Amino acid sequence: MDCVLIVDDDLELCALLRERLSTENFITDAVHDGPAGVQKALSQDYSLVVLDLMLPGMGGLDVLRAIRMRSSVPVLILTARGEDVERILGLEIGADDYLPKPFNPRELIARIRAILRRAGRCSFAGEPLAFEDIRLDRAAREVQIGGSPLAMTNAEFAVLDILLQNIGHVVTREQLTEAVLGRKLGPFDRVIDVHVSNIRKKLASRQGANHIKAVRGSGYIFVSRAEAR
């Protein structure tokens, strides 16, 4: 059974959510402030964290930053509708997906399942993918550039995995969203684009080359270093 940690300052909402999630066979735990959230999330007892970005005191974004410094546990952020900037920031810091609040609990459950499914699948062993000096090891869930490891979140790892399997071919944003987030691409949905942008930044910080090109109105394509220039 999967353990889910809920970090939200609304006590009543947490109680209701725990009740609802327990009917879906999740073990849940809830904390109501930032520092406790960070501490629990880093304890490795949980397979997923549901984090409300509107926390008093230590804000949700700071909690996420603190978690990401030491752990790649999947994080689903809850954002207020219309707060685009916060949402994008959250994804840039390393959240896997987001859900606007108020949400339909079924939607929340579907997203949690999708993220957990992907995290589980990635742990299945497989041939490591290698391209030029980039090496992606599914069994160890690790990316190496020229032999030294590069930290990636689950979602970024999954995106890079798919792009590396399709070198030189366009992968559409729809395909990426369905494969990585387990849902359909919505209108004005920028989640995949932020993940790709994060991977780009990480790769560029090591190599200085832009391997991932955008294809307007379609998707992304992974190109060789020679073409990247």
Added chain:
Amino acid sequence: MKPPRLFLKIFLWFWTTLVLSALSVAVTVLVSHPVTRTQWHRHWIAGLIASALVCYLLARHLTLPVMRLRHAARQLAEGNLHSRALGTNRRDELGDLVRDFNVMASRIEELVSRQRQLIYDISHELRSPLARLNVALDLARERKGDDPSFGQMQHDFERLNDMITRLLTIAQLDGAVKPIEMSVVDLSELVAQIVHDAGFEARHRGVTVNLSVEPVCPVIGNAELLSSAIENVVRNAIHYTDLGTIVEVALKSEHLTRRVSLSVRDCGPGVPDSELTRIFLPFYRTAEARDRKSGGAGLGLAIVDRVIRSHGGSAGAINLVPHGLEVRISLPTLPPESADQKQLYRDDRYLIEPLDKPRGRDSEK
């Protein structure tokens, strides 16, 4: 620009008085001390210039604060609540007037912003109970099975949420909260998508939507907001047009004025002429819309108006002959020659640059 009448009046008034009194003095002096003709001319011209200068300065001194007040008042009326009149360090009554005006402007600004903040806070606070209700409803469904009343509740929660979201959007656009993120938006694509998405409702009412889209210059804007604004107008038209009639959506570029115009025409009952501008106010619904129980809260067009204005454009409605309503939206476009600016605004975080490869493939065909 109108001539500064008050300034001219004061100036001529003072000058005439000054010149006349100078003349009378001159005549008295001339009688006792006769001078030559050239000397007389020279004195006369010098006197005129000196007095004109003095009168100019005096008139300016008196009318400048009035002009500044007028400028600030007009800015205030246009909705720029930060506007204040200059010249507060004068010590006379005109200075007092300017200072009083500024106090009044600050007070108005404070009241309006407090009201906007209130709308924002209320909407924000309403969301927590709504989030809980959503989960509680789902739990009830899980336990008691599906019931039509649950469906109704769900529907109403969604409506409430929608209304709150719209109120928050309005508060945000009124500038109470945060600036809007802008990028380059292709309106042709956006409009085509909206019309396509509205197809289901149109078919349901037997309405045909005729779309004519010219390729237009891109605009700078927030795609999500622009989309929701245009969608509102298109859906309104489909909703209010008579059964089985035609809704025309046309997107054109106006090269001379560097704007794009979108017109949406329906064959519905239209709106009473006196209410044409009021339909853009929040919570405003025509009597007809209320009678029909259309379910809207009257926030749709208020959002349209604010979205379009925040993009430097304008939105308006006119009645058609014999009947129907046309909503016109006009937006400024990105000047095509300013490639630098385009680069600046391009959302390069998410890279939307075209790749060379697909173009190559086209030429191979």
